[in-house]
Amino acid sequence: MKRRRFNYLLSLAGLSPLALKLNKLHVNVFEPASLNHCRENSNVLVLIQLKGGNDGLNTLIPWNQYDLYAKIRPTIHIPEKALIPLDQTLPEQQQLGLHPALSAMKNQYDNGQVAIVQSVAYPNVDRSHFKSTDLWLTGGDGNPVGKQPESGWIGRFLKNAYPDKLKSSETFSDPLAIQLGNPNSSLAFQIDEQHDCSVNISGQDPSGYYTAIANAGGQPPSQYMDTFLGKEMQYIVNIQQTTCTYAKRISSIFNKGKNAIQYPDTDLANQLKTVARLLNGGSQTKVFLVQLSDFDTHKDQVVEGNVLEGEHAILLKELSTAVAAFSEDLKQLGLDRKVLSMTFSEFGRKATENGDLGTDHGSMAPLFLFGTAIQGGIFGHNDDLKALDENNLLSKMQYDYRTIYTTVLKHWLGATDELINAMGFDPFLKEAPVVFK
Amino acid sequence: MNNPLKTYRGKLGIHRATHLLRRTTYALKIDLIQDFADKTAQEAIAHLLDVSDFTIPEPIDHKNGQPFINVHRGKPKKLFRAGGSKIGKQKKYILGWWINEAKNDTSIRSKLSFFLHTCFAIQYNTENVQPHHLFDYLQLLSKYATGNYKKLALEMVVDNAMLEFLDNYTNSKDNPNENFAREFFELFTIGKGAHKAAEDYTTYTEEDVRTAARLLTGFVKGPKNLNGANLVSNDILMDKPNRGEAAIEYHDNTNKIFSNAFQHTKIKGAVTEEEMWRELSDFVTMIFRQQATAQNICRKMYRFFVHHEINDFVETKIITPLANILLKNDYELKPVLEKLLRSQHFLGSSKNPETIQFIGGICKSPLELSLQTLSFFEVAVPDPEKEPKAHYVYWFRRGLLENIYTASMGFQPFQPQDVAGYPPYYQAPSYSKGWINSSSIVGRYQMIKTLLKKKNDPEDMGMVQLNIVSFIKNNIPKPSDATTVVKTLTKYLLPLPLPQDRFDYFLHSVFLDGYTKKVWQSEWKIFEKTGNTDNITPPLERLITGIINAPEYQVM
Structure with a gap:
């Protein structure tokens, strides 16, 4: 509909198709999108950031190589009899065991609501937390050549797909993205220095959010000098105005919304609980980012003498119980078909343990997608533990994480190939795994 | 073009004085501003760099009015682990002490200590970082505030809080742990260059991380006993025994050979504890010999004190000359600070305050916002010595820390979100703008309301009120x-x-x-x-x- 209207306006303005073609070539994320880049739908994406680098190999254990696994992880391997057999229908060579703290996830898997993508990473994994996190948030890789994107991948998508919704209006009053669980604004949503299409409500009580911000900053200056001072002030005033507008809406829909079930009392569960309640209250926000921290398990990943306990078990339990509660809540609220959740983490960990009951920074790890709209099951095959590189890292990446981003953008969020192209993800279109029904 | 590092001439005047004080202290008092306004840049910076001592040398136990740090020293871990929550509170009282000192500190000491904290970040809340470890860490930062960055880097290797936070005390020859070695390169010293080939970050390689991890094996928490009798005496480290030590039985004594990034430097593996210090010192010397290390530290300093944007002009005209000064002075910070803070680049080039191009170019951190407000308005807080409970418990812990900072600004001093420290000091493109987002802006606006609120009960923030x-x-x-x-x-x-x-x-x-x-x-x-x-x-x-x-x- 919109596309047709656009062409009509173009011809009114007397522009030739050639101009359109040229224009097409010049489509760039920082221009207001001049083409309809998105098939709008009401789908919602919830990103679950596992901060610190999740140990994939103790999350999802390649059962076919259990002995080798136990051998390279002499003190931290999960005992065979404690493993949860994930899926008996998988061929023997592809059998997988789940960490026992993930029992809640097993139920969801059996209901076809979990897709697990194996060995996800990018070429040349950077083993710095900060750099690697930045890459996942922007869509870059560790290749020494080639231009790396600087803006957040979600920010790039939203700015191009919803240019008319970047600011609150009478017809669309929600922020396009909401961040919870970390007071620092995520790079994922940043488009450029001055622009941020997201709202961060970490630590705020959503029901009183508006009261707290309304009119607090006073009247802004009438003009800004072209100086550093002027720019900083303008940024602050923008934040204040955005916050104020969105806070009113967020407080109102939060107070209108409800949850249908009880959640565990954990940090992640509380974040997801807020997301469900906002959606139930009528939020049209497209992307939520929540966070679970402390996956950097260099030590005390397991408790000495009791590998079923320790930091990692606590985290996996928090993850699986929170996601299970969230899914059940969404189902009872009738929202399950419009919500897709996806985990990500900056890297996996070394295949071998480090001797301090922990693991050092590694390369690839499995990525999890949750929802009723997806094609549940396993994507990819088991890691080959014999194929470690000279530094004991898993060495055979099966999925570039951007192929999964691309799938989600295209099949879930409705991005056209053109938009995917503009985001720099076109090389991944062909390889994108089909994870939706 | 004039040298932008040339000293600003003439008296500062009000706007330059406040600019300088806001950037280099947490204290902003009218008489100090007026005093600075009448000084030349040289005089004002001499005042700032003449670092003051703590007015109260250590925090006080509100229950008995006595200092409590030394009570913990030398006790077996089990004893002081018993009251976990008590330990947590005591660490907060140490922060309370530091912050109160910072609020009154008219020298650059506190601001520079915090800068060094952003370079060598720890999280005070880390389990097993004991109260005296936190105290020693803060003392270390303060000792080196205008001191030698290279020596500080070396001391950090055996700082107990750091050994715990980055687990280096568990790094041993049989189980090398790369955590500390990686951050030593990336965050503390040389910084990461371009990822120019697999495993190669230009300034160092993954192989260097592994080699450094082996070199850094065998440094354990300490001292083994209170008077530090086991410590090898040497001229490399502080004479105080409040630090970790070398343990040869855990040390990898093979030779260490570094990559091309370090000119293939070979460091002889130590076979005694005494030699371990020599080996460590050789390692630190190797890193600090690199121009890239000096450049990286000067960039951090520039971002902290001046502005986040480092363009070609800044890189060649400011950073490189400063890095040369830093190298020439073997990493003494004082000459670099003097040069930078007195410069026309930082202070502006004429008497017109409009030419101070960097004024207003940084968003205040929660510490700056709160402490400069408290000090400017002379807000009275309960006396830490005479009313320790009101000061430490009601005002600092329940008021400033838990109510104003943590609950509303999403900030905890000395508890950054991750190992890299606070994103506003390093995260492009937003840098200091990162302090202000749709969540923290609410807390920033609430601060003045909280301070103005009439209070009748001492338990209500120790009755701290802006009159x-x-x-x-x-x-x-x-x-x-x-x-x-x-x-x-x-x-x-x-x-x-x-x-x-x-x-x-x-x-x-x-x-x-x-x-x-x-x-x-x-x-x-x-x-x-x-x-x-x-x-x-x-x-x-x-x-x-x-x-x-x-x-x-x-x-x-």
Whole structure:
């Protein structure tokens, strides 16, 4: 509909198709999108950031190589009899065991609501937390050549797909993205220095959010000098105005919304609980980012003498119980078909343990997608533990994480190939795994 | 073109004085500003770099009025682990002590200590970081505030809090753990260059990380006993025994050979504990010999004190010359700080304050926002020695730390979100703008409300309250004149002279709320006669709320 209207306006303005073609070539994320880049739908994406680098190999254990696994992880391997057999229908060579703290996830898997993508990473994994996190948030890789994107991948998508919704209006009053669980604004949503299409409500009580911000900053200056001072002030005033507008809406829909079930009392569960309640209250926000921290398990990943306990078990339990509660809540609220959740983490960990009951920074790890709209099951095959590189890292990446981003953008969020192209993800279109029904 | 590092000549004046003080201290007091305004850059910076001592040498136990740090020393871990929550609170009281000192510190010590904390970040809340470990860490930062960065880097290897935070005490020859070695390169010293080939970050390689991890094996928490008798005495480290030590049985004694990035330096593996210090010292020397290390430290310093944007001009005209000074002085910070802070680049090139290009170019951190407000308005807090409970428990812990910082600004001092420290100091593209987002802005706006709130119960933040009437009475030359009130306050509190329409907004809309200046004058006269503050309080509170929550005040 919109596309047709656009062409009509173009011809009114007397522009030739050639101009359109040229224009097409010049489509760039920082221009207001001049083409309809998105098939709008009401789908919602919830990103679950596992901060610190999740140990994939103790999350999802390649059962076919259990002995080798136990051998390279002499003190931290999960005992065979404690493993949860994930899926008996998988061929023997592809059998997988789940960490026992993930029992809640097993139920969801059996209901076809979990897709697990194996060995996800990018070429040349950077083993710095900060750099690697930045890459996942922007869509870059560790290749020494080639231009790396600087803006957040979600920010790039939203700015191009919803240019008319970047600011609150009478017809669309929600922020396009909401961040919870970390007071620092995520790079994922940043488009450029001055622009941020997201709202961060970490630590705020959503029901009183508006009261707290309304009119607090006073009247802004009438003009800004072209100086550093002027720019900083303008940024602050923008934040204040955005916050104020969105806070009113967020407080109102939060107070209108409800949850249908009880959640565990954990940090992640509380974040997801807020997301469900906002959606139930009528939020049209497209992307939520929540966070679970402390996956950097260099030590005390397991408790000495009791590998079923320790930091990692606590985290996996928090993850699986929170996601299970969230899914059940969404189902009872009738929202399950419009919500897709996806985990990500900056890297996996070394295949071998480090001797301090922990693991050092590694390369690839499995990525999890949750929802009723997806094609549940396993994507990819088991890691080959014999194929470690000279530094004991898993060495055979099966999925570039951007192929999964691309799938989600295209099949879930409705991005056209053109938009995917503009985001720099076109090389991944062909390889994108089909994870939706 | 003139050398931008040339010293600014002439007296500073009010705007340069406040600019300098906001950037280099947490204290902003009228008499100090006036004093600085009359100084030359050279004199003012000499004052700042003459670092003061702590007025109270260590925190006090509010239960018995005694210092408590040394009580923990030398006790087996089990004993002081027993009361976990007590340990957590004591660590907060140590922060309370440090922050109160910072608020009153008119030298650069506290600001520089915090800068060094952003370079060598730990999280104070880490389990097993004991109260005395936190205290020793803060002492270390303060000892090196204007001291030698290279020595500090070396001391950090055996700082107990750091050994715990990055687990290096578990790094041993049989189980090397790369955590500390990686951050030593990336965060503490040379920084990461371009990822130019697999495993190669230009300034160091993954192989260097592994080699460094082996070299850094065998440093354990300590001392083994209270008087440090086991410590090998040497001239490399502080003479105080409050640090970890070398343990040869865990040390990888093979030779270490580094990559091309370090000119293939070979360091002989130590076979005794004494030699371990030599080996460590060789390693540190190797890293600090690199120009890239000096450049990286100068960039950090520039971002912290001046501005986040480092373009080609800044890189070649500012960073490189400063890095050369740093190298020439074997990493003494003082000569670099002097050069940078006195420079026309930082202070502006003429007497016109409009030319101070960096004024207002940084968003204030929660520490700057809160402490500079408290010190400027002379907000009285309970005396830490005479009323320790009110000071440490009611004011600092429950008030400032848990209510103002943690609950509303999403910030905890000395508890950054991750190993890299606080994103506003390193995260492009937003840098210091990162302090302000749709969540933290609410907390920033609430601060002044919380401080102004009338309090009747000592448990309510130790009754800490900003008394605006007495402040105005004591500090404004002619308080009955509304224009003078607004002029004086905005002159000290806001970065630059206000444009007329903005000044009128503060005067007429905010302060006078549409009434005439005469109305204010007569209200003030009534107050002078009767002492009744009822009528003058609302407009004054409106005015300072308006100023503090204005975007001009949120930046520095």
